[in-house]
Amino acid sequence: MSAPIRIGVVGAGAVVVHGHVPSLQAIPGVQVTAICDTNLARAQEAATKFNIPHAFADYHDLIARDDIDAITVAVPNALHAPVAIAALNMGKHVLCEKPLATSVADGEAMVAAAEKAGKVLAINMSNRPRPEVVLLREMVQAGRFGTITYAYGRLLRRHGIPGYGSWFTRKELAGGGATMDIGVHMLDMVYWILGFPPVSAVRGEIQAVHGPHERGLGGWGADRVTGGVFDVDDLAAIHLRLANGGLVTIEVTWAIHARNEERIQFAGDRAGADYFPDLYGKDQPLRIFRVDDGVPVEIAPEVPKKEWAWAEGFRHFVDACRGTGQPVATGAEGLSILRLLDAAYRSAAAGSEIRFSSEAQNS
Numbered sequence: 001m002s003a004p005i006r007i008g009v010v011g012a013g014a015v016v017v018h019g020h021v022p023s024l025q026a027i028p029g030v031q032v033t034a035i036c037d038t039n040l041a042r043a044q045e046a047a048t049k050f051n052i053p054h055a056f057a058d059y060h061d062l063i064a065r066d067d068i069d070a071i072t073v074a075v076p077n078a079l080h081a082p083v084a085i086a087a088l089n090m091g092k093h094v095l096c097e098k099p100l101a102t103s104v105a106d107g108e109a110m111v112a113a114a115e116k117a118g119k120v121l122a123i124n125m126s127n128r129p130r131p132e133v134v135l136l137r138e139m140v141q142a143g144r145f146g147t148i149t150y151a152y153g154r155l156l157r158r159h160g161i162p163g164y165g166s167w168f169t170r171k172e173l174a175g176g177g178a179t180m181d182i183g184v185h186m187l188d189m190v191y192w193i194l195g196f197p198p199v200s201a202v203r204g205e206i207q208a209v210h211g212p213h214e215r216g217l218g219g220w221g222a223d224r225v226t227g228g229v230f231d232v233d234d235l236a237a238i239h240l241r242l243a244n245g246g247l248v249t250i251e252v253t254w255a256i257h258a259r260n261e262e263r264i265q266f267a268g269d270r271a272g273a274d275y276f277p278d279l280y281g282k283d284q285p286l287r288i289f290r291v292d293d294g295v296p297v298e299i300a301p302e303v304p305k306k307e308w309a310w311a312e313g314f315r316h317f318v319d320a321c322r323g324t325g326q327p328v329a330t331g332a333e334g335l336s337i338l339r340l341l342d343a344a345y346r347s348a349a350a351g352s353e354i355r356f357s358s359e360a361q362n363s
């Protein structure tokens with residue numbers, strides 16, 4: 001039996017109490033030894049609920065402890081970099097929440113700190129382990145669809161703004177709105193399924209339609225205030241032109257006069273796939289389209305069932321800390337996604353596409 005992995009959790013908000021701590025405590029050989037939140041009462045409440053020995057208000061106190069091998073970071077996005085870098089410099093492995101950071105420079109500094117420390121930097125791209133996403137990746141990577149010429153990901157929330165004036169709606173803390181919060185997930189899913197192909201250009205159309213008028217409030221986040229600052233976006237369309245000529249389009253909203261919707265499509269020169277639970281139903285939400293002997297066919301493959309796929313990234317992270325596995329998503333991959341999101345924002349501001357050289361993207 002290998003030595004226990006002792007983990008400190010930075011942040012005691014919604015994703016920690018619903019996700020991080022239950023996921024970690026379900027892994028054999030893992031001990032959650034400390035939790036930290038600037039709202040100390042919140043950290044103490046979580047410590048009591050989950051039987052965590054130590055609670056702190058300052059993350060420096062947590063990362064200074066010798067009885068912590070690794071941390072998870074679930075604080076406002078702008079704080080991901082300082083917390084992760086401080087922990088890596090103290091020799092801790094880090095699983096950071098998405099998005100990796102709020103600037104490419106911060107993301108680069110995180111990846112460099114992990115390399116220097118020789119420690120794991122993982123990012124919680126929690127949608128990757130979903131069974132339908134894994135199946136699509138396997139099919140795309142096995143060449144079932146041929147060369148992909150078109151990929152599409154759409155995630156519409158009708159009322160999904162996580163609290164006006166909470167950190168989520170403040171650019172200085174969140175780095176952006178729907179684009180940074182859920183655009184990051186949809187872009188990561190589609191781009192991961194494609195295998196992170198080189199991108200030659202990015203175009204972003206980014207708007208704030210409902211947020212500035214305090215419409216479209218949703219039900220997430222620990223600090224929900226009214227009448228606060230909303231200086232981020234709530235709607236984004238991001239287009240990538242791949243170096244091989246393929247097109248990727250991502251559309252996300254935090255608020256829109258439309259039904260909630262999630263759809264992922266891939267079309268290649270041999271076949272196509274459409275994941276669309278609203279159209280095909282939750283039991284068989286995926287369809288494959290191809291032509292067999294000149295006859296168009298539509299197939300509904302069985303998607304394997306998986307229990308709480310969301311938690312899988314934590315198991316892989318622990319394996320990576322033990323040196324027996326790889327993270328579901330690496331910090332370097334999180335940085336690649338951040339570069340694309342950053343380009344989308346710059347494109348939207350400039351009103352023109354941003355050209356990428358493959359070296360700039362992968363360096």
Ligand SMILES: NC(=O)c1ccc[n+]([C@@H]2O[C@H](COP(=O)([O-])OP(=O)(O)OC[C@H]3O[C@@H](n4cnc5c(N)ncnc54)[C@H](O)[C@@H]3O)[C@@H](O)[C@H]2O)c1
Binds near residue numbers: 013014057058098
């Ligand atoms: N992967 C996913 O599926 C997923 C889902 C939700 C949120 N997230 C990410 O998790 C992070 C946290 O989101 P959340 O929904 O839990 O937000 P939240 O607002 O519910 O919680 C954030 C917590 O961080 C605390 N905090 C602020 N500054 C701090 C500091 N310096 N040190 C310690 N604690 C501090 C706040 O007091 C709050 O309790 C964000 O980066 C978000 O994007 C990821």
